[in-house]
Amino acid sequence: MDEFLRILTQSLAELIAPTTAAYAIAAIGLNLHFGYTGLLNMGQAGFMLLGAYGFGIATIAGAPFFLAVLVALVAGLLFALVLGIPTLQLRGDYLAIVTISAAEIIRWIGRSTWLQEWTGGASGLQGRNYKGTFQDLSPLPDGRTAIGPLEYINTGSDSWWTRLFAWGVVALALLFVFLITRSPWGRVLKGIREDEDAVRALGKNVYSYKLQSLALGGMLGALGGVLYVLPITIAPDAMGRTMTFFVWTVLLLGGAATVFGPVLGAMIFFGAYMFMRTGMRALSENTGVGEIISTTNVEQIGGMLVGITLMLLVIFRPQGILGNKKELAFNVR
């Protein structure tokens, strides 16, 4: 029973974890791409990694916190422009192929010895080198606080301040997306998703709107990357394709083209993922199941279940939990 409570607490903690918030932000950005505009961005992890590097390197170079965040956003913007300009006039899957490749290029450059002086190579940048400016901003007093079963220090890596800040940013991003998707600009985006030619017939420059959407979503992705690395380290190999696919699962689970879908999706995904893994690990350690499934296999089975979930979701409930089937971006060419 104690064991069960511990697993439950861990899963509960995952609901408000800073990484969950980071994935939520990245999924909000992807929602702007895929849900509202119908763009298939398969390289959201590339935006996140670039944002993380931008923030980390700028901070280590001595920039104050908000300037470093700005650097991260600009990095995301430039990346979106470089990717979008050649591909947005082509069919959708070209963008998918180019973004997944470009995200890998970023990761390879990050882990290569070529820029090791700045990126730290394959081992990445240590958290203590860039967290200082963020933790100095904390208004919380020293010490620890417990709310219910969850107890963290007030200020530090894995702290209440990180959580407050991360979810504050999520709230702001939600407000931003809510407002712009109700604006005339947002209606043009949905028009592009539904029928590009009709929008073009109205005299709108589809290409330019797509580029703006890619840039905005990419900047949100970069911001997600900053949030992701605030409690941990910048490690290029932790931010690869798997991360992109998790962001997609989060978005499709919650529901594309909805405002709260990405946040709900992130919470459910990470809560369930943690519950499943800790649960399986506890089973395999304490019961006879361990004969068949060793603890090292738990991660692999967890990953398999994520893949199967994504497949079943797309086949049987493509609109996700909150979505509306009529507003589905899958019909883009």
Added chain:
Amino acid sequence: MTTDRPNRGIALRRTVAALAIALAPAVLASPPAQATPGADTTAAHTHSAVTSTSTSTALSTATGTAGRVATDVATDCKPDDSTACVAVVVMNDAGDRIADAEVTITGPGGFEETVTTTADAPVSVAVTEVGRYTLTLDPASLPADEQLPPGAPTELQVPAQTGGTGRAAFRVGGEAAATESPTGEATTTAPGDDATDSGAGTTTEGDAVGTAPEGDASERAFSWGQVWQQFGSGIRFGLLLALASIGLNLVFGTTGMSNFAHGEQFALGAALGFIAINQMGMSIWVGGLLTIAVCALTGVAQDAAIWRPLRRRGTPVMQLMIVSIGLSITLQYVIQLLIGGGSERILSANPRPLTLLGITLSTTSWISMAVALVCLIGFALFLTRTRLGRATRAVSDNPALASATGIDPDKVVRVVWILATAFAALAGLMWGISFGSFNWQLGVQLLLLMFAAVTLGGLGTAFGALVGSILIGLVVELSNLVIQSDLRYASALVILILVLLIRPQGILGRRERIG
């Protein structure tokens, strides 16, 4: 055709973007390589030979200096055709080696030795039998200020192969190591083996595809012989890539879907080949044919269980693509369950070199190239000369028109799935054999190169995949003359982006496909 009409503004933007991207390789080329710290672990990267052939000279730099060791074990191990070595090093947070730590090495055949580490070189022991060796670090022998971080493993496993050194590195000291970096790593190198850092964590996405060329351009004198040699490696890479990517292109041509799971089909060929040939001890031909048959069955099963029902429902292509991503994640972890997180070799024997036309590759590489060439020619004949091949091309061209002339598209697509998965499995199997070792990430990394190849050749065109693959193979293998070898794959992907800027339909593609 719904693209915006080209005008000056678009032309200008394209030119600017083209310049920006064209400058990227120039920037990559300019700074010279810097020396890599922690030379013993990176030796695997910089010294493993390019061609699966050279002898143990590369390794002796890392292991041959381990002379001054206070044990009676044969510590000065030099791998050759009948000897395998296991090397161990204990490092602290700063990458310095720690002396006087005791490590017990146990392995097959009751092998057990205890060695004491030194501060100036990894300690290696000669082992008699090929297989997995377990290294156990005695935490009590560590200095008081350099203890193992909590949760770090005290046991590592390395494979030992004749002619190679299995390396293990324990990392100790520092709190950061406990949470922020892989706390233990086991690497194995062998002549011609690719450089592999498999972190202890199975979720890291390190790179372990193909061979690592001998260092970077700046460390090596330029010679035309070297260029010719790398040209040969490039052709080998290109032929195997072509064999893998024609399947991707066929599926795209007939169903319109970019199949993201195709890379996993490739890796599945290597993984099942490893199980059949290495673990179950079948001969190459029996094991290989069995592997290909099983993989072709997965193709039939996939088409029947997933893709045909979805096509019947009229599911949009983009939705199919995301389903294939889900399938790719699933298969990736299935492969990890099958072969584990480390890197494996299909053949444990040392490859025999063979020089033809001044190019030295392993004998198995030459055989693989010949098999690939025969398969590609056979496939070309199938497409142009047989009824079913012509029907396949007709379905790729226009499915509705094809079915109006009495062709059954479902049957054609089923054949395409069988061919695609079988060719991918064959290519993966031969890749694993001729490139030394592979790991579970092989698939996704090759998938990106396959995408680059088919886009370069022309998405959906049958012969475009061949042309594109050879070009990508050459680019990957020759690029390290100009840029760092760990950015080789990036160069291929930069080319992909450039192609989309200049000629999005690819070399052999037609304009209307890209719409």
